[in-house]
Amino acid sequence: MNPIERALGILLLLTGGKLVPATVLADRFQVSLRTVYRDIDRLIALGVPIDAERGAEGGYRLAQGYLQPPVALTRNETAALLTAMALVRSSRTVPLADDLGSAEKKLLATLPKTVHGLLKDADRIVGIEPIPPDIFHSGTKAEPNDAWQNALDGFMTGILETRRVRFEHFNPSRNTRKGHDVEPLGVMFDRDLWYLAGRCVDTDTLKVYRADRVHDLEISGFRFRPPKEFSIQSLLGGTWLSEAMRRWEREEDIAKIRITAAQAKKLSADWYYRHAVFTPMADGDVLISIPSTNRARILPLVRWLGPGAELLEPAHLRQELAEELSSLTACYAPPHTFDRSA
Incomplete structure (x- = not known):
């Protein structure tokens, strides 16, 4: 029996899942223990995942799942x-x-x-139409890049290996980057964007990060035990966004808009604004509080709502909107009539 035939024979004997001592392999193929060791090393060098255990009851076996039965699909x-x-x-x-x-x-x-x-x-x-950009909500479109792919791959690797990850997260509202040490737990896909969910080690809270805003992700050597009660399903349906908005309310400036009850009903069906705070007012109107004063988010919202909506805060955006509406009104003013009697 040549070395190739013997290596194949050893491979087949190790597929049973039980440990096979080197002495058993030597007796089976009538070779020395040194030859068995060389054959095992040759298989490992070829990429065959062989587990070895030392001791009196030790031996070799093939890693579970390496050889799979043929796939028979209709x-x-x-x-x-x-x-x-x-x-x-x-x-x-x-x-x-x-x-x-x-x-x-x-x-x-x-x-x-x-x-x-x-x-x-x-x-x-089979053709799949890509998700169109959401023009109404600013910041919900991102172009793929290597950093985004690396963040997604690294986070997933951390989940599979139960190891912490470190990265910097970009905050567009503050234009800052902050370091995070996270125990990765799950990923989810929403409106053409990937989100990474994990326990922030510094704050001991579950946080969700947009993958395209994660930079320089590294997998650390610290292992962790994922909580058995966690399921990414618990964050679906906008639950993560609702929780994030409550946190943003403590960290960001708030925009306040007075709207009618009908406008509130319309906004409560929106995937994003339905998670804002709606407070009924004495006269039947509703006050909506949004944890952002980004003009690219707030001004388009007020324009879209139209008559009946009044931007109350912040004052500088209120002034900017007033100037914009005055300019727009001038465009629709009646044309000047020429006075023939003059």
Whole structure:
């Protein structure tokens, strides 16, 4: 038996999941222990994940899940799979994008040749329209870049390896970057943006970070134990945004707008503004408090609301809006009539 045949035989014997002592392998193939050690080292060098345990009851075994049974998919199952792949590709940034590509190639290699063409022609069969930009809400559009992909990949790696991550987070309202030490717990996708959820070590609170605002992410050597009660599902449905707004109310300046009850009902259906604070007033109107004084966010909102909405605070935006509306009014003023009697 040549070394290649023997290495293959050892590989097959180690797939049972139980530890196989080196002495058993030496007896099975009628070779010395030194030869068995060399064969094991050769397999490890080729990338075969072999676990070794020392001691009287030790031995070798193949890492669980390394060899998988053939994948047998029907034509309909294959079509469902390529539809899911198309949905994933429609996102401009996905976690572990390189690993997704290599996994797809491996999966394709295991499938019957009769469905290869179907998967290769996925782009011709299934089309996903990308999510259009949300012009009404400023700051909800970001272009993919390497920093965004690195943040997403690193955070996901931290989740899989249960290791803390360190990064700097950019705050657009303050134009500042602040360092964070976080235990990563989950990721979620919302309106074409990825969000990273984890426990902030400094404040011992669960926080959500926009991935495109995370920079210089590094995986630390500190391991942690994820809380069993955590589920990313608990943050869906805008729950994370509602909690974030309550925190922003303590940290940011507040814009206050007086609106009618009908306008309040309309805003309460918006994915973003429905998480603001709505306070009924004595005359039937409603006061909405928004934790932002960014002109690019507040002024378009008041313009969109139209008559019945009054920006109360901050004073400088109120003045800016008054000047803008005066200029707009001048555009619609009746044209000057020429006095023929003069």
